[in-house]
Amino acid sequence: MQEGIFITVEGTDGAGKTTQIALMKDYLESKGYEVVLTREPGGTSISEKIRSLILDPENTEMGILTEALLYAAARAQLVSQVIRPAIEQGRIVICDRFVDSSYVYQGYGRGIDLKIVADINRAALNGVTPDITFFFDISPETALARRINATGADRIEKEKMDFHMKVYHGYKKLALLYPERIKTIDSRRSIEEISLDVREWLDELLG
Numbered sequence: 001m002q003e004g005i006f007i008t009v010e011g012t013d014g015a016g017k018t019t020q021i022a023l024m025k026d027y028l029e030s031k032g033y034e035v036v037l038t039r040e041p042g043g044t045s046i047s048e049k050i051r052s053l054i055l056d057p058e059n060t061e062m063g064i065l066t067e068a069l070l071y072a073a074a075r076a077q078l079v080s081q082v083i084r085p086a087i088e089q090g091r092i093v094i095c096d097r098f099v100d101s102s103y104v105y106q107g108y109g110r111g112i113d114l115k116i117v118a119d120i121n122r123a124a125l126n127g128v129t130p131d132i133t134f135f136f137d138i139s140p141e142t143a144l145a146r147r148i149n150a151t152g153a154d155r156i157e158k159e160k161m162d163f164h165m166k167v168y169h170g171y172k173k174l175a176l177l178y179p180e181r182i183k184t185i186d187s188r189r190s191i192e193e194i195s196l197d198v199r200e201w202l203d204e205l206l207g
Helices: 017-030 045-055 064-088 099-109 114-125 140-151 161-177 191-206
Strands: 005-010 035-039 092-096 132-137 182-186
Touching (some): 005 017, 005 099, 005 191, 017 035, 017 132, 035 064, 064 092, 099 114, 132 161, 132 191, 140 161
Parallel strands (some): 005 092, 132 182
């Protein structure tokens, strides 16, 4: 059995990730692939409980290292229970956020040394790395306004704009460091234009 493919999707909340993930799934399934959708933090019963702890606006006293460890714990469960088994079964996994989110939110955003972020996540990842990552690039001001108007703000989204700008610039730095894996998609355009870009990258990946 051929091993599956692991696709991750990154960007500020409100960047249009959810819409594009649904379109990706439809496109890949139309080509005969079996697709598994999941998200971070979450994707399993245990990970969703951790998600509720992390994002609860009342948890204002949460330390930055506690936050980073909770994200890694949720990731470890998701990798072992969902992502690795699906890839081994030859499926395509699309995950809304993955370890790059920890680098940009806890590393660049919170100021935790990137080596510490990497060390925390090494065991959680257990050797699993994305084959391709789509970074949906849009200004945090625009993206967060969209998101908060639609759903209200969680604990992370309530952070000051300075924090979100650090996160955004962290994404830009990662995209420059790993251009072979991270594909930057201009999310200021129409849904159709964005989807066309994504499909072109998927076609190249699938050969």
